[in-house]
Amino acid sequence: MTARFDPGEADARWQARWEQDDCFAANSASDRPKTYVLEMFPYPSGRIHMGHVRNYAMGDVLARYRRMQGHEVLHPMGWDAFGMPAENAAMERKVHPGAWTWANIATMREQLKRLGFALDWSRELATCDPAYYGHEQALFLDLFEAGLVYRKESEVNWDPVDCTVLANEQVIDGKGWRSGATVERRKLAQWFLKITDFADDLVEGLGTLDQWPDKVRLMQQNWIGKSRGLEFRFALADGGEDIAVFTTRPDTIFGASFLAISPGHPLAEAVAAKQAEAAEFIARCRAGGTSAAEIETAEKLGFDTGVEVVHPLDPEWRLPVWIANFVLMEYGTGALFGVPAHDARDFEFASKYGLPIRRVVAASAEESDAPVTEAETIEGVAVNSRFLDGLPTREAAAEVIRRAEAEGWGHGKVQYRLRDWGVSRQRYWGTPIPIIHCAGCGAVPVPREQLPVVLPEDVSFDLPGNPLDRHPSWSRTDCPKCGAAARRETDTLDTFVNSSWYFIRFASQPADRPFDRAEAESWLPVAQYIGGVEHAILHLLYARFWTRALQRIGRIGIAEPFKGLFTQGMVTHETYRSGDGSWLSPDEVRRDGDIWVRVADGAPVTPGRVEKMSKSKRNTIDPEPIVARYGADAVRWFMLSDSPPERDLEWSENGIEGAARFIQRVWRLASAQSSGEGRDQALDRRVHKAVAAVGEAIEGLQFNKAVATLYELTSAIEKAPPSQSRGDAVATLLKLASPMAPHLAEEAWRALGRQELLATAAWPSFDPALLVDEDVTLAVQVNGKLRDTLVAPRGLDRAAAEALALASEKVQRQLAGSAPRKVIVVPDRLVNIVA
RNA sequence: GCGGACGUGGCGGAAUGGUAGACGCUGGAGACUUAAAAUCUUCUGCCCGACUGGGCGUGCGGGUUCGAGUCCCGCCGUCCGCACCA
Numbered sequence: 001m002t003a004r005f006d007p008g009e010a011d012a013r014w015q016a017r018w019e020q021d022d023c024f025a026a027n028s029a030s031d032r033p034k035t036y037v038l039e040m041f042p043y044p045s046g047r048i049h050m051g052h053v054r055n056y057a058m059g060d061v062l063a064r065y066r067r068m069q070g071h072e073v074l075h076p077m078g079w080d081a082f083g084m085p086a087e088n089a090a091m092e093r094k095v096h097p098g099a100w101t102w103a104n105i106a107t108m109r110e111q112l113k114r115l116g117f118a119l120d121w122s123r124e125l126a127t128c129d130p131a132y133y134g135h136e137q138a139l140f141l142d143l144f145e146a147g148l149v150y151r152k153e154s155e156v157n158w159d160p161v162d163c164t165v166l167a168n169e170q171v172i173d174g175k176g177w178r179s180g181a182t183v184e185r186r187k188l189a190q191w192f193l194k195i196t197d198f199a200d201d202l203v204e205g206l207g208t209l210d211q212w213p214d215k216v217r218l219m220q221q222n223w224i225g226k227s228r229g230l231e232f233r234f235a236l237a238d239g240g241e242d243i244a245v246f247t248t249r250p251d252t253i254f255g256a257s258f259l260a261i262s263p264g265h266p267l268a269e270a271v272a273a274k275q276a277e278a279a280e281f282i283a284r285c286r287a288g289g290t291s292a293a294e295i296e297t298a299e300k301l302g303f304d305t306g307v308e309v310v311h312p313l314d315p316e317w318r319l320p321v322w323i324a325n326f327v328l329m330e331y332g333t334g335a336l337f338g339v340p341a342h343d344a345r346d347f348e349f350a351s352k353y354g355l356p357i358r359r360v361v362a363a364s365a366e367e368s369d370a371p372v373t374e375a376e377t378i379e380g381v382a383v384n385s386r387f388l389d390g391l392p393t394r395e396a397a398a399e400v401i402r403r404a405e406a407e408g409w410g411h412g413k414v415q416y417r418l419r420d421w422g423v424s425r426q427r428y429w430g431t432p433i434p435i436i437h438c439a440g441c442g443a444v445p446v447p448r449e450q451l452p453v454v455l456p457e458d459v460s461f462d463l464p465g466n467p468l469d470r471h472p473s474w475s476r477t478d479c480p481k482c483g484a485a486a487r488r489e490t491d492t493l494d495t496f497v498n499s500s501w502y503f504i505r506f507a508s509q510p511a512d513r514p515f516d517r518a519e520a521e522s523w524l525p526v527a528q529y530i531g532g533v534e535h536a537i538l539h540l541l542y543a544r545f546w547t548r549a550l551q552r553i554g555r556i557g558i559a560e561p562f563k564g565l566f567t568q569g570m571v572t573h574e575t576y577r578s579g580d581g582s583w584l585s586p587d588e589v590r591r592d593g594d595i596w597v598r599v600a601d602g603a604p605v606t607p608g609r610v611e612k613m614s615k616s617k618r619n620t621i622d623p624e625p626i627v628a629r630y631g632a633d634a635v636r637w638f639m640l641s642d643s644p645p646e647r648d649l650e651w652s653e654n655g656i657e658g659a660a661r662f663i664q665r666v667w668r669l670a671s672a673q674s675s676g677e678g679r680d681q682a683l684d685r686r687v688h689k690a691v692a693a694v695g696e697a698i699e700g701l702q703f704n705k706a707v708a709t710l711y712e713l714t715s716a717i718e719k720a721p722p723s724q725s726r727g728d729a730v731a732t733l734l735k736l737a738s739p740m741a742p743h744l745a746e747e748a749w750r751a752l753g754r755q756e757l758l759a760t761a762a763w764p765s766f767d768p769a770l771l772v773d774e775d776v777t778l779a780v781q782v783n784g785k786l787r788d789t790l791v792a793p794r795g796l797d798r799a800a801a802e803a804l805a806l807a808s809e810k811v812q813r814q815l816a817g818s819a820p821r822k823v824i825v826v827p828d829r830l831v832n833i834v835a
Numbered sequence: 836g837c838g839g840a841c842g843u844g845g846c847g848g849a850a851u852g853g854u855a856g857a858c859g860c861u862g863g864a865g866a867c868u869u870a871a872a873a874u875c876u877u878c879u880g881c882c883c884g885a886c887u888g889g890g891c892g893u894g895c896g897g898g899u900u901c902g903a904g905u906c907c908c909g910c911c912g913u914c915c916g917c918a919c920c921a
Contacts, residue, residue, distance in 0.1 A: 004873095218839065219916060227920080247921060260921090300919080326919040336921040344836075345919055417920055536916080642847045642859060650847075654860055661873095662859090668874090704848075708858035715858095779854040784902045786854050824901050830853050834901050 005667035007631020010747045015116050017746075023759045024063075024118040028508070028519050030072035036523045037063040038503055040531030040539070041078045044104040044126075045085060048111045050571040050613055050651060051532070053623050054639040057740075058568060058703060059530045060117045061640065064739035065698045067118065068763035074523050076506040077112065077119045079105050081128035082430045083495045088178075090429075090461040097429040098457070101128055111624060115632045116742055118759065123506050127498035128429070132505065134452025135514035136497065137434040139550070141445045144435075146553045148194045151443060154422060158186035163465035165426045179464075185286070190424040191433060191491065195545045199224055199416040201559075202544055211564035213646075216536040223537050225417025230401050231333065232410025234259060234309035237318055243267060243309060246332035246415055250404070251396035254385040255339040255360035257350060259309055259321045260302070264329035267321070271305045278303055278323065285325040300349045301325040312409045313386075324349060332415055340375070347375035360385045361393060421542065423494040428459060428467045430492030438479035438486040447480050453488070466490060499539055500546035503529075503561055517556055524556075525563040528701075533567035540565070566701055569648040571639075573619040575608035583618040610650055621651050633741035634660035640703035640740055662711070663744050666737060669717060670730050670748035676722030683720045686713060687729045688770040694736045695763070703740070710737055732764050779830035780805045782814040798825040805831035 018024065039059040042052055056077075063075035079101075086097035093100075105126060112119070125132050143149050157166040161179035165188070176183055195202075203224050206217045230250035233242035243259060261268050263285040272279035281303040303323040311317035319337070326345055327336060340350035340357040350357050359372050361380045368383035382388035382396040391399060404410030424433070432453040434446040446453055456474040459467035468474060468490040479486040501514070503526055508519035540562070547561040576584040578598060589596050589605045596605040613620040627635055638659035643649040690713040697706035710733070717729045731752060738745035738758045749758050772794065778801060780788040788810040792801065802823050805811060815835055822834040 215839065215916080222838070222917060225917095225920065229921085245921080249921085324919095326921095328920065331920045333921095338921090343921070345921080348919095415920085533915085644848075647848090652847090652860080655847085658860060664873090704858085708849075711858055777854075781853085781902070784853095784900095789854060822901065824853090826853060826902095830902090832853080832901055 003668075003671075005631075005664055005744055005747060007633060007663075007743060008628070011114065011116060011632050011743045014743045014746045015113060017757070018116075018118070018759055019121075021757065021760075023757065024067075024073075024075065024120050025122055026074035026076070026120045026523075027072055028522055032070060032072040034074070034523055035063075035066040035071040036074045036503075036507065036526045036528075037066065038074075038076070038506070038526045038529050040529070040535060041080050041499070041502060042108065043083060043085070044079045044081050044101055044108055046104045046107065048108050048623055050621055050623055050639075052112075053115060053635060054571050054645075054649060055530060055532070055568055056112065056115070056117050057636045057639045058566070058645055058701065059528070060119075060636075061698060061703060061706075061739040062528055062530075062701070064118050064742065064759065065695075065763065067759070068735070068739070068761060070762065073118075074123075074507060075117075075119055076123040077117070077121065078124055078502060078506065079108075079126040079128075080495065080499050080502075081105065081126040082133075082492075082498055084427070084429070086429045087427060087461065094461075096457070096459075098128065098455075101126075101429075114627055115623075115636065118742070123509065125502065125505060125509070127431075127495075127502065130452040130454050131511075132502075133431040133498070134454075135505065136431050136493070136501070137446070137451050137453060138448065139501065139514050139555075140431075140493070140497070141434055141448070142553055142555065143193065143549055144445055146549075148197065148549055148553075149191060150194065150420075151189055151191050153187045154190045154192075155185045156188050156190070158184045158188075160184055161464065165424075188424075188426075190422045191435075191489075192420040192422050193545070193549075195421045195542075196416060196418055198545050198548050199226065199418050200414070201548055202418075202541065205544065205548070205560055208560060209563075209565070212562075213565065213567055216533070216540065216565060216567060219536045220541055223418065223541065227415050227417075229413060229415060230397075230404060230410050231413040231415075232312060232404050234312065234319070234337070237308040237310055241267075243321070243335050244333040245335045245337050246413065247337060248415075249339070249342065249393075249397065250400035251382055251385075251388065251391075251393050252339040252342050252360050253313065253337075253400055254382075254388070255341050255358050256311065256319060256337040257340055257356040257358065258338040259319050260324035260327050260336050260338055260346075260349070261321060262327040262329040262334040263323055263325065265323070265327075265334045267307070267335075268305075268323045271307065271323070275305075278305065281323060285323075300345065300352060302349060302353055304353075312404070312407075320355075322349075322353070330419060331417065341372045342376055342378070344375040344377065347372075358384060365390055421494075421496075421545070423497055424491040425494055426466045426469075426490075427492050428455065428461075430495060431498065432468070433489040433491050433493055435489040436477055436479060436486045437489060438482060438484060440484055441479055441481040441486075443489075444479055444481050444486070450480075468492070496538060496542045497546075500542045501550075503543070504547075504550075504556070515556075521557055524558050525561050528564040528566060529562040530566045530568060532570070536567065566645070568645050569643065570612040571651055572610045572648045573613050573621060573651045574610050575617045575619045577606045577608055579603060579606075583616070585618040586621065610648075612648075613651070626656065630656055630660045631663065631743065633663050633744045637662065637707070637741055641707045642704055644704050645701055662714070663741060666714060666733065666741075666744060667748055669714065670734060671751050674722045674726065676724060676726055678723050678725075680720055680723040680725035683716065683723070683725045683729055685770050685773060686716045687725075687732050688766040690736060691732065691764050691766040692768075692771055695766075698739065706736075707740070710740075734758065735761060735764050776828045778805070778828070780808055780811060781830060781832040782811055783835055784832060787811055787814055794828055796827070798827065801825050801827070801831050805833060 037059050039055050063073050067073045081101050086101050089095060089100045090097045159166050159176035159179050159181055161181040166176055203226050206221055227248050229246055229248035231244060231246045233244050235242050263282040272282050305321045305323060307321040308318040309321055338346040340346040341359045342361055357372050360383060361378060362368050362383045363380045365381055379393040382391050388396045401412045432455060434453045436444045436446055438444055456471055459471060475488040475490050477486055477488050504515050504520050507523035508515040510516050543561050548559055550556045551559055576589045578584050584605060588599055590599050596607050598605050611617055634656060638656050690709050693709045694706045713733055720726050734745045734749050745758050774794055775791050776794050778790045778792050779786055780790060788808045790804055792804060802825055818835060820833045820835055824832040
């Protein structure tokens, strides 16, 4: 028996033992209740970071807990392995993206294994493996054949120097983030997935996700942006094609004073073809930036086309048509009718160009002539609106829609902000899109037996652009339909496609198809998905869409992939700057009394804000040396302590030291032999309460509370005199601690002389009768202020409790002889005397 | 601008409308030790007080209630998401 628990030796030994006994393999054929615990799989950037450790520690506690409860648990790990960083590494270091990625995976796998996570490594997958992306290609073709994939011209951010498409996030102040070149908008033929087909289902489905954070559901709801209104047409006064507009406020139809169309609207282009000034105006609009800051400050600009339209409810009423820079072609019909009195943008626009501002909504009919000094986006009653006058907003809107439909000039419509998902990326390191372009046959799917379409290895990153385009032979092929010379699609799929179905592949991985439906359904939906809130919209929405798409084409019988979702907080650390403003890493600085100085030369250092660990701020702590120094359990324990899991956790030396201290404390408790006879009822109650509290905390993902309960139990055991109960309590403590600190728990368990593995042991049960004490402490208040506390037997009746409280000397002193006016008794809790 | 979350000791944080500050960290005092580390004991919201004790206290101002950190109304502040979405 050693005096100290030595994680350096014990961690590896228990990890090997778990692996040897295959403790964490998920058996799909098991008839035990199944639980699928999943954390968002990592991008293999090279090394794991503290955020990973926190994320996976949380999932691991839940997975281990469920397993101990007798569940068959699926807790897998894999790699989101396609993406840009591998290509950047290729360009910078002349290494193939694949070689770089697989080397990173090997490193990170070992790092994760050293943390002792209860993962089923037999199901490990990497999205850059043809054995994975080949099945993804098959699913893509399934969706293609079901009509859920299409190709169309779309504007992209084009970097003319790197000859590549950039994501919006890669455009900084209108310039490419790598090249610094001014980004152009260019039209390219792109592949799209019809996520808008599912817009309504995706909104409705949010209502069933009661184990998701409200915040995430709301973010998705806003992103999809469902709004109801009226789509209707204005006829041009001089003939020509009608202009369709969409509005959410059809009740304001008599407040219209102009029509505004997008610079990209067909009518705008038609006008520009005839008028040079219009063409110039449109060009000026296009030059404007797209960043949030630019839009915020952008002035509303308009150009009067001279074209007029007829109001649908009054053939005599003409409205001017303006081209306006604030009208988006992508939303609605690319045209809107301006109601300045009741829309902020329209008000600004009308004020600037001297267009009429007419009140058509008021709080009441009497206020129909109140002046409009700012846009009033209110509901109320319709005024100055002919047959609508006096109708409340909602009824007026319904009436206009009814009339439009009856008269045939418009119809009620549901409009979404969500747009179809463009999945084409002009990049090498991604899933090749399994399509062949034939001059005669068009876009033809690659025949199934030719899948996977594998990325060529012999590519060079010496030149800008997509290496697949430049490859001498890869894209050359024959048309599967007609046999003519044809060209492979050289675009690859957005990496979000890879992560849209990996959780299904984890559940079932046959070699010959993406997954087995029955096996996948036996695990799905994921009971608890854990990851960062940064994926609240894109990844989680795409995965929901993909699952629903598979359901629609009959490949799977579930609509929602993630039953429970938890978004954990970040791991943060203080930042430090030297005198010249450059960032310093934590190991370059030290505390000297009240100030921080640089270790190297003692120069003063300015501590900055506590921020998310990031390379750019240099405030990261590498988990590997921490694990080497303190052991896996101390790191895991710290990651789960103190801060509630949804909030940020600040890394601190004191924190990890404290965790390591506790690990040793439990070890001492378990390894110090103390034999005793008889039951210690007070301790037994403490243990049962702890079992109930820890279980409840883990199920509620309140790991900080589980940790606090274990601290309390440890203290209680330490203070208890030797007894049979005490020995039992230590054993129970180890079981309760084992999901969080599994190596220590196994080692101490063995030190107690037990042979079985805690990893697969049963979770302790508790006796509800022992959760309540025989005596309770009654709070005694006078006028709501605490004056005394009394110990009384549980179940004391009201009269007795009142008498006991009134007998208190402290209460009598407060009452000073006067009789109480009223006494409130909450049984077994408190007595409040109102004087 | 729209939407959302959150404000509790020196710090992280506990608290079904019922004893605010569990638990951890930091700090003080003490024990053990030749000494240090480790460990153990004990104190640690603020103010008055030698003590018994008393007053104040969950961002600010109101309200509901026998009783409010918790519920309601109005402010202030911080953070997050979306953003010219008709």
